[in-house]
Amino acid sequence: MSTDKVEKNPEIIGFACLYCTFKASEMAGSLRLKYPEGIRLIQVPCSSRVDPAFVLKAIFEGADGVFVAGCHPGDCHFIKGNYFTRRKIAALKEMLDTFNMKEKIRLFWVSAAEARRFVDKVTTMYNEIKERKNVREKG
Amino acid sequence: MLGKKVKNGAIEDALNRFLKEKDKNKLVIGFEDKENGVFLRAFGDHVENFSLFNPFFGINNALHFRRLFSKGTKIILLLRPCEIRAYVELIKLSQIEREDIIAVSIDCPGTISSKSINNNIPLEAKKLKEYLEGNDMLRWACKTCREKRGVVGDAGIRIDQDGFAWAVPYNNKGDDFLSLIDGELEEINVGMLISESKRIDKFQSEMDKFYEDFSKCIMCKNCRDMCPVCYCIDCVFNGDEYLPKGDALLNKILRSGTVQLPQGKELFHFIRMYHVSQTCVGCGACEEACPQGIPLTRYFKGISERLQDMFSYMSGRDFEESIPYLTFIEDELKDAAD
Numbered sequence: 001m002s003t004d005k006v007e008k009n010p011e012i013i014g015f016a017c018l019y020c021t022f023k024a025s026e027m028a029g030s031l032r033l034k035y036p037e038g039i040r041l042i043q044v045p046c047s048s049r050v051d052p053a054f055v056l057k058a059i060f061e062g063a064d065g066v067f068v069a070g071c072h073p074g075d076c077h078f079i080k081g082n083y084f085t086r087r088k089i090a091a092l093k094e095m096l097d098t099f100n101m102k103e104k105i106r107l108f109w110v111s112a113a114e115a116r117r118f119v120d121k122v123t124t125m126y127n128e129i130k131e132r133k134n135v136r137e138k139g
Numbered sequence: 140m141l142g143k144k145v146k147n148g149a150i151e152d153a154l155n156r157f158l159k160e161k162d163k164n165k166l167v168i169g170f171e172d173k174e175n176g177v178f179l180r181a182f183g184d185h186v187e188n189f190s191l192f193n194p195f196f197g198i199n200n201a202l203h204f205r206r207l208f209s210k211g212t213k214i215i216l217l218l219r220p221c222e223i224r225a226y227v228e229l230i231k232l233s234q235i236e237r238e239d240i241i242a243v244s245i246d247c248p249g250t251i252s253s254k255s256i257n258n259n260i261p262l263e264a265k266k267l268k269e270y271l272e273g274n275d276m277l278r279w280a281c282k283t284c285r286e287k288r289g290v291v292g293d294a295g296i297r298i299d300q301d302g303f304a305w306a307v308p309y310n311n312k313g314d315d316f317l318s319l320i321d322g323e324l325e326e327i328n329v330g331m332l333i334s335e336s337k338r339i340d341k342f343q344s345e346m347d348k349f350y351e352d353f354s355k356c357i358m359c360k361n362c363r364d365m366c367p368v369c370y371c372i373d374c375v376f377n378g379d380e381y382l383p384k385g386d387a388l389l390n391k392i393l394r395s396g397t398v399q400l401p402q403g404k405e406l407f408h409f410i411r412m413y414h415v416s417q418t419c420v421g422c423g424a425c426e427e428a429c430p431q432g433i434p435l436t437r438y439f440k441g442i443s444e445r446l447q448d449m450f451s452y453m454s455g456r457d458f459e460e461s462i463p464y465l466t467f468i469e470d471e472l473k474d475a476a477d
Binding site for chain 1: 442469
């Protein structure tokens with residue numbers, strides 16, 4: 001397959017908090033900032049709505065990476081939702097680390113005003129996963 | 140440590156004394172020594188053939204007490220430490236009302252699988268411990284047990300080096316339990332038969348190893364049904380959302396291509412592993428229930444210990460410690476975000 005020059009594009013599922021990251025992604029759109037097509041956002045009312053079961057389901061049903069994004073700690077619309085997210089996703093990372101799959105999951109803090117930060121974060125993640133994916137395909 | 144020395148048969152007398160006073164409905168739940176093995180029994184009016192130890196592990200008996208809201212019935216539970224720990228976790232998850240229940244944990248010399256029940260096993264602490272260790276029959280979960288000592292729950296029954304039992308209270312309810320037993324509280328100066336457990340190495344695995352181990356899984360979900368802390372009535376795996384069947388499965392296959400059947404093994408075990416990670420007591424009931432002999436304990440216990448260590452938590456250690464996912468500290472996990 002090494003002669004095959006078609007690069008595989010990864011698919012990334014993002015769980016984005018309605019009050020910040022999702023707003024940031026909308027703002028990125030209105031600022032005409034580009035981020036990769038393979039990123040699919042799922043809007044959630046708060047990042048703590050994300051049961052790690054959703055993340056695991058996404059991973060085992062074919063997603064190359066999953067990110068959970070919420071407001072910066074302390075800025076949650078529901079006061080303390082993202083503190084729970086932080087604990088849950090940190091534990092999930094530790095669990096995936098046991099199986100050497102830690103690179104598949106990310107946790108971002110992006111506020112509604114940080115469109116550029118959002119684009120930076122997701123593009124970096126996309127490129128890293130794409131690189132890894134293509135190396136593995138060739139190997 | 141203050142405790143009461145318990146003479147031979149004194150526990151049985153104390154429990155009978157407890158059941159005799161008929162001011163309220165009363166129950167004693169503990170192990171009964173029968174001809175063909177040792178079993179759990181709820182004693183209603185008279186305690187007979189009572190046994191402190193049950194060397195045969197079939198299920199974690201805390202399973203029976205899920206959604207137990209005792210309605211004024213006074214209950215004394217005398218169980219293994221792993222079962223009392225699961226009971227404590229269920230209290231934290233508001234699946235049990237602890238008001239009228241006195242939970243007593245008993246030092247556990249270890250257990251063997253209930254599949255190999257036999258009559259040769261002695262039921263005295265010292266002999267039992269020697270027998271189990273001498274014959275190397277212990278279940279893997281018991282070899283790597285995190286808390287074999289009866290130091291959890293409201294009171295504990297500890298066994299000293301010479302094989303004598305001591306009752307030790309840990310809170311007010313424990314004092315109530317001790318008041319049933321004859322004798323005076325005294326300082327315990329002798330060493331205990333069962334010492335603190337050693338920690339096992341940090342669990343590390345690979346997906347390939349996981350697929351190899353779980354290839355035999357038939358998705359009967361017995362491990363979930365027999366898990367004492369897997370308590371949800373509406374489990375996410377009921378229904379078609381996570382594990383589609385029939386038409387829903389057909390749709391999924393048409394959408395995503397080749398699928399191994401029964402599908403969703405890794406999804407089921409990973410999600411369950413995560414959901415019980417902070418409450419898992421490592422009793423190995425899942426492995427006992429597995430018809431295919433998959434080494435489930437290795438994974439579930441390994442993962443849960445890693446995840447509990449992150450928050451310096453230990454399931455069932457304390458009634459007051461709250462489950463890590465249900466609480467937080469503002470200033471922690473600085474490197475969690477990428």
